[in-house]
Amino acid sequence: MSSLDLHSDVVTLTRALVDVSSVSGDERALADAVEAALSGLGHLRTQRFGNTLVARTSLGRAERVVVAGHLDTVPVADNLPSRQVGDRIYGLGACDMKGGVAVALRLAATLVEPVRDVTYVFYDCEEIEAEKNGLGRLSREHPDTLAADFAVLMEPSSAQVEGGCQGTLRAEIILPGKRAHSARAWMGENAIHAAAEVLARLAAYEPRQVPVDGLVYREGLNAVGITGGVAGNVIPDECRITVNYRFAPDRSEDEAFAHVRETFAEYAVERRDSAPAAAPGLSRPAAAAFVAAVEAEPRPKFGWTDVARFAELGVPAVNYGPGESALAHTKDEFVEVAELRRCEERMRAWLS
Numbered sequence: 436m437s438s439l440d441l442h443s444d445v446v447t448l449t450r451a452l453v454d455v456s457s458v459s460g461d462e463r464a465l466a467d468a469v470e471a472a473l474s475g476l477g478h479l480r481t482q483r484f485g486n487t488l489v490a491r492t493s494l495g496r497a498e499r500v501v502v503a504g505h506l507d508t509v510p511v512a513d514n515l516p517s518r519q520v521g522d523r524i525y526g527l528g529a530c531d532m533k534g535g536v537a538v539a540l541r542l543a544a545t546l547v548e549p550v551r552d553v554t555y556v557f558y559d560c561e562e563i564e565a566e567k568n569g570l571g572r573l574s575r576e577h578p579d580t581l582a583a584d585f586a587v588l589m590e591p592s593s594a595q596v597e598g599g600c601q602g603t604l605r606a607e608i609i610l611p612g613k614r615a616h617s618a619r620a621w622m623g624e625n626a627i628h629a630a631a632e633v634l635a636r637l638a639a640y641e642p643r644q645v646p647v648d649g650l651v652y653r654e655g656l657n658a659v660g661i662t663g664g665v666a667g668n669v670i671p672d673e674c675r676i677t678v679n680y681r682f683a684p685d686r687s688e689d690e691a692f693a694h695v696r697e698t699f700a701e702y703a704v705e706r707r708d709s710a711p712a713a714a715p716g717l718s719r720p721a722a723a724a725f726v727a728a729v730e731a732e733p734r735p736k737f738g739w740t741d742v743a744r745f746a747e748l749g750v751p752a753v754n755y756g757p758g759e760s761a762l763a764h765t766k767d768e769f770v771e772v773a774e775l776r777r778c779e780e781r782m783r784a785w786l787s
């Protein structure tokens with residue numbers, strides 16, 4: 436079994452984590468190594484749920500915070516083992532998000548008496564279907580393990596604080612028509628032609644920009660798919676347009692759907708799937724103290740992330756971690772040594 440030395444410096448530890456391959460669904464070796472390393476620490480109580488690990492201090496502090504990261508990566512792309520070139524560490528997961536996991540593990544190992552009680556969570560299956568997500572499983576089956584005043588997900592954010600996240604909803608707009616032979620088109624009604632009106636409305640749509648807790652969330656309503664057509668000689672009797680609505684944290688999933696429905700009031704609209712938005716909760720004391728300690732200007736997160744799982748449990752959460760999110764999932768992903776060190780130092784300041 437690979438062994439991890441949590442007392443080695445954050446660069447060495449990041450490389451050691453990258454070098455234990457942990458593609459989604461195949462995290463056992465890394466989870467074993469992390470469990471073995473955490474279990475040796477007398478100040479933490481470590482529990483394992485599948486390939487997800489939870490380690491917590493119990494010092495009776497006034498506040499409890501979660502520091503979390505996923506162990507898995509996207510598939511290998513000829514980018515293992517790790518290598519260091521100048522001030523950058525390259526390799527699968529270096530950016531997303533073994534650099535952040537290394538910082539969290541360093542804190543877990545070295546902060547014996549943090550000023551806030553800390554629950555460290557290292558989970559599996561973040562990069563694949565949502566139902567397999569280790570954090571989601573934990574929030575459904577053992578929500579007590581995630582109870583906290585505030586959570587930090589150490590996803591790559593260039594050491595900036597990204598608060599909350601937008602919600603996402605997919606719906607289909609169904610356009611009816613009347614089938615006919617295309618040689619006698621006047622006897623039918625073309626459902627695909629009816630799409631023009633819907634597409635024009637989407638193109639002209641003016642998305643809201645919504646301030647929540649001082650951050651401005653920019654919404655979007657876009658066509659992301661279209662289907663229709665029966666055969667090369669048939670006037671089609673149905674066309675469906677899939678729209679994706681990215682909505683600000685001031686709306687629930689139901690309110691988001693109601694908005695899509697009223698935007699296309701004269702059409703049949705079917706809801707497909709959705710995930711809630713998360714408010715940044717930056718006005719909470721634990722969050723405000725965090726923002727002050729890491730000395731970063733909070734910005735809104737565009738996209739859906741696991742911070743929403745904490746929001747559903749009533750725990751405000753932010754993304755904060757080393758690495759540039761635009762490099763995530765790229766073959767040449769890397770993390771800057773300076774950012775690793777800065778994140779470790781700032782997180783340590785917050786917890787000390």
Ligand SMILES: [Zn+2]
Nearest residue numbers: 505531532590
């Ligand atoms: Zn990630």
